[in-house]
Amino acid sequence: MSFKKNSFWSISNMIGIQIIVLLTNIVLARLVGPDIFGLLSMATIFTNFMFVIQEAGFSSYIIYVEDLKPKLLSTSFLLNLLFSIILVLILLSLTDVIVDFYSKGEVGTIIRLAAIGLFFESISVINRAILMRQKKFKKLAIMDLSIEIIVSVFSVFLAFRGYYIFAVTAKLVIRPVLSSAILLAHNYQKLFVKPDFKLVKDILPYSNRVLGIQIFNYFNSNLDYIVIGKILGSTSLGYYSLAYNWGYLVRGYISGAVARVAFPEISANQKNNIKVEQILTMLFDKVSFFVFPITMGLFVVAPEFISGIYGDQWSQSTPILRILLISGIIGAFGSIGSMLLKAIGKPEIELKVSIVSLIVFVMCIVPATRYGIIGVCYSVLFSISLIFLVRSILIIKILKSSLKTYFYSFGLNIFSTLCMMIVVFIVKNMLDNYLTNTLVLVTSILIGVICYIGFALRFNYRTTISVVNSFYPMYLKVFHKKIS
Numbered sequence: 001m002s003f004k005k006n007s008f009w010s011i012s013n014m015i016g017i018q019i020i021v022l023l024t025n026i027v028l029a030r031l032v033g034p035d036i037f038g039l040l041s042m043a044t045i046f047t048n049f050m051f052v053i054q055e056a057g058f059s060s061y062i063i064y065v066e067d068l069k070p071k072l073l074s075t076s077f078l079l080n081l082l083f084s085i086i087l088v089l090i091l092l093s094l095t096d097v098i099v100d101f102y103s104k105g106e107v108g109t110i111i112r113l114a115a116i117g118l119f120f121e122s123i124s125v126i127n128r129a130i131l132m133r134q135k136k137f138k139k140l141a142i143m144d145l146s147i148e149i150i151v152s153v154f155s156v157f158l159a160f161r162g163y164y165i166f167a168v169t170a171k172l173v174i175r176p177v178l179s180s181a182i183l184l185a186h187n188y189q190k191l192f193v194k195p196d197f198k199l200v201k202d203i204l205p206y207s208n209r210v211l212g213i214q215i216f217n218y219f220n221s222n223l224d225y226i227v228i229g230k231i232l233g234s235t236s237l238g239y240y241s242l243a244y245n246w247g248y249l250v251r252g253y254i255s256g257a258v259a260r261v262a263f264p265e266i267s268a269n270q271k272n273n274i275k276v277e278q279i280l281t282m283l284f285d286k287v288s289f290f291v292f293p294i295t296m297g298l299f300v301v302a303p304e305f306i307s308g309i310y311g312d313q314w315s316q317s318t319p320i321l322r323i324l325l326i327s328g329i330i331g332a333f334g335s336i337g338s339m340l341l342k343a344i345g346k347p348e349i350e351l352k353v354s355i356v357s358l359i360v361f362v363m364c365i366v367p368a369t370r371y372g373i374i375g376v377c378y379s380v381l382f383s384i385s386l387i388f389l390v391r392s393i394l395i396i397k398i399l400k401s402s403l404k405t406y407f408y409s410f411g412l413n414i415f416s417t418l419c420m421m422i423v424v425f426i427v428k429n430m431l432d433n434y435l436t437n438t439l440v441l442v443t444s445i446l447i448g449v450i451c452y453i454g455f456a457l458r459f460n461y462r463t464t465i466s467v468v469n470s471f472y473p474m475y476l477k478v479f480h481k482k483i484s
Contacts, residue, residue, distance in 0.1 A: 301444045
C-alpha cells in the first residue's frame, strides 16, 4: 500500500477515534460534570505513565530494525509481557500512596481497574508494531474504530445507569482486552517461536534510549495535570482536561497519525538527507493544511463551542481552550520533529531535548500556579514554544537544510487560515445577537469550511488538490493535467 493510502488510513483511524471519543465525552460531560473528569485525569496520570513504560521502546525497535528475525519478535514479546506483569504489581502497590496524595478515594478504584487493562495491553504492543511495520494501517483502522464504538456505547450505558466512575473508566479496560485478543489471533504464529535471549543485547540499547525519551516526554505532557490536580483541585483539572483534549487533537491525532506512517518511511531512507528533507517538508505541508484551519477556526468560535456543545457549566474552559489550541499547533510540528530524530537513528539527541524540556517546564509551571489555571496554560505554551525552537535548530543542522525550506512548506496554509479567520470572526459577531450559540457555532463552522477551501484553492491550489485527490482519486483524475 502506498504512503498516501497508509497516511489516509492512519489519519482516518486517529480522527475517527477522536470523533467517537469526543462525541462520547460530550454525552458523558453533560451527565457527570467536571469533577468526575478531574478524578479520571488524576488517576490516568499514573496509569498512562505505566503504559508508556510498558512499551519500553520494544515496538519502535521492531519497526526500526532492518533485519527482523522471527526470534527477535518472540523475544521482544516475552520481554514485554514479563515487564508488564512487574508494572501491574508496582501500580497496584502504589495505589494507596496515590490516593493519599490526592485525598480522593475514587482515584484508587480507577487505578485498580486500569491495572487490568495494563496487563492485556502488554499482549497488543508488539502485535501492533508488527502490523505497522508491514504497513497494514487499514486493518488497524478497522479494528481500532470498531473497538472504540463498542467501548463508547458501553460507557454511555453505564453513565445513564448512574455508574459514573465506571463509565469514564470502561475504556481503560475494555479497549486493551478486545485489541489484545484480535491482534494475538492475527500474529500468534509469529510470536510463539523459541526466544533467543542473546538478542536482548541488540534490543535494549535502542529501546532504553527510546524509553528515556518517552518518559521525559510523558512528564512534559502531564506535569501540568499533576500540579493542577494537587494544587488547584479536581474541578479545575476537569476544566483543563476538557480543553487539553481539544488542544491535543491536532498534536496527537492528526500529526501523530502522520508520524506513525512516516516513521518507517524515514527509517528506510535514514542515510539519505535529501530524501528525508523531502519527506519532512511534505509532512509539514500536508499536516499544516489540516492543523491550522481546525485549530484556529476553533479558536475563533471557542465561547460558542463550549457553551453550545458542553453547556454553561463548562464555560470556564473557554480561555483555557484558546491558549492550549495554540500550544497544540506548535506541539503538532514538534511531534514530527521528535519522530524524525528517532527515525534517523538519533534518539539520544531527542532524549537530551526531552530532558531540557522537562527542566524548562518545571521552572515555568511551578511559579505559574500563583496565577491560577490560566497562568499554568501560559507556562505550557512558553515551554512548548522554546523546545520546538531548539529541536528545529538541531534538525536543520543535522539535515543541513534551511529554515526557509520549512517555512515555505506551510506558509500558504497559514495565509489561507488567516483569511478564513477574518471572515468567520466578522460573520460570528454579526449573528451573535440574532441566533443561539449552537446556531452561531454551526453557521460559523460551515462558513469557515467553505471559506478555507476557497482560499486554499486560490492561494495553495497544488496542495489542496493533492490532499483531496488522496481521499477521492477516482473523482479527480480530471485535475491531474492542471496540476502538472
